[in-house]
Amino acid sequence: MAANGKHAYDVVVIGAGNGGLVAAIRVLQAGYSCLLVEKHNLPGGFATSFKRGRFEFEASLHELNDFGSPEEPGDVRKLFRDLGVEDKIDWVRIPEAYHLITTDKKYDCVMPFGQQAFIDKMEQYVPGSRRSMTDFFALCNEVRDAQTYSNSVNGNTDSAYMKKTFPNFVKAGSYSVNEVLDALKMPPKAKDILNAYWCYLGVDCDRMSFLHYGSMVIRYITRDAWMPKMRSHEISLALDARIRELGGDIWYQTEAET
Known part of the structure; x- marks a missing residue:
């Protein structure tokens, strides 16, 4: 349990990579309070993109396998739907x-x-x-x-x-x-x-x-395979928004110490 002033949390998730973001959503969906801490100033971990000059690079993700259409969803689309972020992302079919x-x-x-x-x-x-x-x-x-x-x-x-x-x-x-x-x-x-x-x-x-x-x-x-129109960082931002929507807190530029 962590406390910020008078605010205590049932669960603290360390790291705002997509795994940490999803874990925080699952905690909140289960009815517990949650704090997510991340030492970087952005979510996503390796699942993000960056620019060098006029080029943009994906550091990890690019297209998502086993996604399927809205009418016949694959396992990955079902996951995003269950998390409540499918409609927060502009998907493009490969x-x-x-x-x-x-x-x-x-x-x-x-x-x-x-x-x-x-x-x-x-x-x-x-x-x-x-x-x-x-x-x-x-x-x-x-x-x-x-x-x-x-x-x-x-x-x-x-x-x-x-x-x-x-x-x-x-x-x-x-x-x-x-x-x-x-x-x-x-x-x-x-x-x-x-x-x-x-x-x-x-x-x-x-x-x-x-x-x-x-x-x-x-x-x-x-x-089929699909990808976010605004690259993989769009996924991370959608997960961030969903955490806040469910009442969770996120502290960026916050490093966990033992």
């Missing part, structure tokens, strides 16, 4: 999933959002890839469904149910991305284009778990 350009193999591929659109575009770039891409997305959907089930039971899964309902999830669990794509007989060029997002998880596709990559790709391709 028009395409990604544009892959390479100098060695001379790829220049623009890949769209949407499973069928993605499969159709891959078939244009790599004739004969349709079946393997269709099987890939079917497996990814099974991965997502299995993870949803696991989350719903807090990880206490029934092994018999898992084997019966998600057999391919169980089979793929110990294999790398490329091992699974090879088993699906995916053409090498299609593998190159599909695996463009390996860098987001930081492990090459010969070693990366297929379950991790498949889970990320299916959420990204099916639920």
Whole structure:
């Protein structure tokens, strides 16, 4: 408990990065009083942008995965909605999933959002890839469904149910991305284009778990990506405003000492 004069707080959150901002909102939504302290003069932590000359740089965030539309929200949009800040941010939809350009193999591929659109575009770039891409997305959907089930039971899964309902999830669990794509007989060029997002998880596709990559790709391709019009700092400012709206206090330029 902290006190400022005669004002006492049930909870003190240290650090106004987005994690601290969200934690403060959750405390306030639960009915407790809260103080958030931050030694910097701005919220956001690494999730902010800065300018150098005529250029503006994002230090961390850029586009948000698993966001979805207002009508069919993904998990991230649902989080912002639950926090009460979705309508405080001007969201902009990213028009395409990604544009892959390479100098060695001379790829220049623009890949769209949407499973069928993605499969159709891959078939244009790599004739004969349709079946393997269709099987890939079917497996990814099974991965997502299995993870949803696991989350719903807090990880206490029934092994018999898992084997019966998600057999391919169980089979793929110990294999790398490329091992699974090879088993699906995916053409090498299609593998190159599909695996463009390996860098987001930081492990090459010969070693990366297929379950991790498949889970990320299916959420990204099916639920689009969005970003704040005024860059990631708009998120931090919206969270700041929500804390004050709920009656919380924020002290900037205040360092916590032990």
